[in-house]
Amino acid sequence: MTIEFYSTKDTYGEFSNFAPFPFEIDGLVYPTSEHYFQAMKFSDAQYQERIRETKSPMIAARLGRSRKVKIRDDWEEVKVDIMRTAVRAKIFAHEDLQKLLLETGDETIVEAAGRDYFWGAGKDGSGQNWLGKILMEIRTELREAKIT
Template sequence: MTIYFYTTGDKYGCFSNFSAHGFELDGVYWPTSEHYFQAQKFAGTPHAEQIATAKTPKDAAKMGRDRKRPLRSDWEKVKDDIMRKAVLKKFQTHPEIRQILLETGTEDIIENSPIDYYWGCGKDGTGKNMLGKILVETRELLRNYPTE
């Protein structure tokens, strides 16, 4: 069986970067992993601070995708590791969702996004599904190196 998720209202909605599972990372409290991820596109600038305080993860995403903001030059090289860091911290911080992730066993996890062909599977299923792959990696890390 493969586990699909997309919206926060789904059975596995806690896997979404929009889920309301905040955490502290780099000395800042982030309301969602989406806030953290989008802000890192502009680390060390006022843009990052603005995104950190965005009202919703949707607002944070919109701000992070605004190409009027100057994207850091190494973004394509670092974005996967930034996502790994955020996802791991989120599941380390919240035991209840860590349990949900661990209970997925060895199943594949797919972000069933019809629009995102990098983090999700895309409309036709040909996307890279990087977020799903990072969730599987995170599950293994948590299984092999319990945080508590």
């Protein structure tokens, strides 16, 4: 069986980067993992802060996709690690998310994003599903932490 998620309103919607589970990194609170991920695309501290403080993850995503402000030169090299940092911080900050993730057992977790072939599965399922892979990595970390 495969566990799919996409919309925050659907089953397992808590795994979405738009789900409202705040967490703290470097002394700053981010309302969602989307806020953190989009803010980290930029070196400009003021623009990062503008994204962090925006009201919704949709606006954070829009600001992050804007190319009016230059994205960092190393973005393609660091984006997976930045997403991993965001998702790990989100999951570890919320016991209910840890429990939900552990309850997925050994199932494959897939972001059912039809237009995203990098973070999600894409329309035809051929996407790289990096967000799902990161969630499964963190699930393994949680299991190992509970054992030791």
